[in-house]
Amino acid sequence: MDLLSNLSVGFTTVFTPDNLAYAFLGCLLGTLIGVLPGLGPLATIAMLLPMTYNLAPDSALIMLAGIYYGAQYGGSTTAIIVNLPGESSSIMTAVDGHQMARRGRAGVALATAAIGSFFAGCVATLAIAALAKPLAEVALQFGPKEYFSLMVLGLLLAIVISADSLLESLGMVLVGVLWSLIGTDVNSGTQRFTFGVTQLFDGLDFVPLTMGIFGFAEIVRNLQQHGAGQGLTVEKLTSLFPTRADFRRMAAPIARGTFIGTILGVLPGGGAALASFTSYSVEKKLSSNPTSFGQGAIEGVAGPESANNAGAQTSFIPLLTLGLPANAVMALMVGAMTIHNIQPGPQVMTANPSLFWGVIASMWVGNMMLVILNLPLVGLWVKLLNIPYRFLYPAIMMFCCIGVYSLKNSTFEIYEAAIMCIVGYAFLMLRLSPAPLLLGLVLGPQLEETFRRTMLLSRGDATVFFSSPLSAVLLAIAFCAVIAIAVPSIRGRRDKALQE
Amino acid sequence: MPIYNQRAFASGLLFVITALAFFLGSREYDLGTPAQMGSGFFPSLVSVCLGGVGLFIMLGAVRRRSARERLRTWNIRLLAWIAGSVALFAFMLPRFGFVISLVVLLVLASLASHEARWRGIVINTLVLVAIAVGAFVYGIDLQLPLWPSFIR
Structure with missing residues (x-):
């Protein structure tokens, strides 16, 4: 079996004492930071990214994957215990999970989340391993015009799936693309928009930007909203073990959630979040007792938690096979891979099989570590939640500043983060979502490159994007998606206007 | 002309200003031809798109039908x-x-x-x-x- 031999390559990469230790460390740190209220996976990964600079590429990616799952799981813990979902994909977990906690079943809710996530992780790992090769083979057939159209499709789908305004997200993508052009133009060697600042010749650095926008600006917002350290009600922890009846109730939702998550995770955009919403509504519809939802139904934790974990994992598929980040976290992964001189895309699998399959195998290992790690340590995580925010945010700022400095041992990046804090705050105040900006920023250089190459090959004729069948199909799908979302919103606005 | 959606208007304005800055900035670089693009071609193209999106958002914000949203006060x-x-x-x-x-x-x-x-x-x-x-x-x-x- 091809699949098995590939996976065994991966497992031999992961099962070295060093890499296992890094996977463990990643999960531990990811959970540690992810548990802290107000820090989603994106901020967590940005903060911990500097820890991986000095590692070998495969160890670094394995650790990063661990951080990612840890952060996701940490977010669920916070959602259940203090009803503060760190990001959109754990919103549904907070609904019933927190109700369970208030009824003295916090431990059971956490165990359910862990079991569901682990099962979903196993299935999603297999799905990635099975799908990766055929998809990458297709991708290798792509020329520049197909790639360009694919990226346009990915970006538009990401915008369409997110709940924000279509035009505003599109604007943010374009701002990201423009920012990505800062630095040296690879084709001509011209310095663009650098104003002679040497540190900008390599482009606007990704890590300080994320820390400014997602770390610092977020802190300003939190301080503004709650004052600091408003007392959180932390629910008490009780027995972790689900009863036999609980197991019976969670089995089917976990299976369904995993299925939904595996499929939806591949789509650009919401991925995990969309999967958890869908799973919750499916469980509610199928339930014989729909009124129990919102009152602490275990199905409402098991389904969405499995779905978001499966989705979080399968969102690696477009990244690893096509080089296309499906969401902001994946965009950050691209940044991380570039630091280690890996250009994500179909060639990674053939050029560097042990790295590729190692990352996939580490996903499974990471999920298992989370179960081993989190169930015994959950008491510790709960204690962390008792730390008031006024002590927490200076610590976050400290880690961010040091991390940013360690990137190149230079203070320029810290200044960049400070400026991005102001920019990010402006975005928050204007309710502009920065996630599309990140996608534009990551894909910008490739968009320009493929666009220029296509136009060169066609001798300046832009119609090739529509006359080549594959590219035309990709663009047609993108167009349909935009129309589909635009029409109801026009209709909705009209309805609202009529009511007034 | 009353601005009904102040938030959207300001966002659109931000986009237009960004677009303008990058457009003017890219005039310093070689534009080239569509077949042989210079380093200024793609930035100019993206700036024009962003400017268009920004203008569209601003126009939407002054329409009578648009949602009423005020600017938030900065801290x-x-x-x-x-x-x-x-x-x-x-x-x-x-x-x-x-x-x-x-x-x-x-x-x-x-x-x-x-x-x-x-x-x-x-x-x-x-x-x-x-x-x-x-x-x-x-x-x-x-x-x-x-x-x-x-x-x-």
């Missing part, structure tokens, strides 16, 4: 406190060393919260500095000047 004090302490850390690090800069960063940042109490700040700062020095300087051997240049 300049908080923003200055957080962004300022980060910038100050960057400024002080090469001059005063890691320990002193970090103390300044932590104390200033903590003061941003209106619940700040000196006792808490001092203890928190000391603990964090100890962790940072232990983990980053001795732990992963980060190349940092620990003390001011005049003591070293």
Whole structure:
């Protein structure tokens, strides 16, 4: 079996004492930071990214994957215990999970989340391993015009799936693309928009930007909203073990959630979040007792938690096979891979099989570590939640500043983060979502490159994007998606206007 | 002309200004032809698209049918406190060393919260500095000047 031999390559990469230790460390740190209220996976990964600079590429990616799952799981813990979902994909977990906690079943809710996530992780790992090769083979057939159209499709789908305004997200993508052009133009060697600042010749650095926008600006917002350290009600922890009846109730939702998550995770955009919403509504519809939802139904934790974990994992598929980040976290992964001189895309699998399959195998290992790690340590995580925010945010700022400095041992990046804090705050105040900006920023250089190459090959004729069948199909799908979302919103606005 | 959706209008304006800045900036670079693009072609093209999107959003915001949204008030004090302490850390690090800069960063940042109490700040700062020095300087051997240049 091809699949098995590939996976065994991966497992031999992961099962070295060093890499296992890094996977463990990643999960531990990811959970540690992810548990802290107000820090989603994106901020967590940005903060911990500097820890991986000095590692070998495969160890670094394995650790990063661990951080990612840890952060996701940490977010669920916070959602259940203090009803503060760190990001959109754990919103549904907070609904019933927190109700369970208030009824003295916090431990059971956490165990359910862990079991569901682990099962979903196993299935999603297999799905990635099975799908990766055929998809990458297709991708290798792509020329520049197909790639360009694919990226346009990915970006538009990401915008369409997110709940924000279509035009505003599109604007943010374009701002990201423009920012990505800062630095040296690879084709001509011209310095663009650098104003002679040497540190900008390599482009606007990704890590300080994320820390400014997602770390610092977020802190300003939190301080503004709650004052600091408003007392959180932390629910008490009780027995972790689900009863036999609980197991019976969670089995089917976990299976369904995993299925939904595996499929939806591949789509650009919401991925995990969309999967958890869908799973919750499916469980509610199928339930014989729909009124129990919102009152602490275990199905409402098991389904969405499995779905978001499966989705979080399968969102690696477009990244690893096509080089296309499906969401902001994946965009950050691209940044991380570039630091280690890996250009994500179909060639990674053939050029560097042990790295590729190692990352996939580490996903499974990471999920298992989370179960081993989190169930015994959950008491510790709960204690962390008792730390008031006024002590927490200076610590976050400290880690961010040091991390940013360690990137190149230079203070320029810290200044960049400070400026991005102001920019990010402006975005928050204007309710502009920065996630599309990140996608534009990551894909910008490739968009320009493929666009220029296509136009060169066609001798300046832009119609090739529509006359080549594959590219035309990709663009047609993108167009349909935009129309589909635009029409109801026009209709909705009209309805609202009529009511007034 | 009344602006019904102030938030959207300001967002659109932000996009238009960004687009304009990049468009004017790319005029310095070679435009080339569609077949042989210079380094100014793609930035100009994207700027034009962004400008269009921005204008469209602004137009939408002045239509009578648009949602009524006001601009949110900025908390300049908080923003200055957080962004300022980060910038100050960057400024002080090469001059005063890691320990002193970090103390300044932590104390200033903590003061941003209106619940700040000196006792808490001092203890928190000391603990964090100890962790940072232990983990980053001795732990992963980060190349940092620990003390001011005049003591070293």
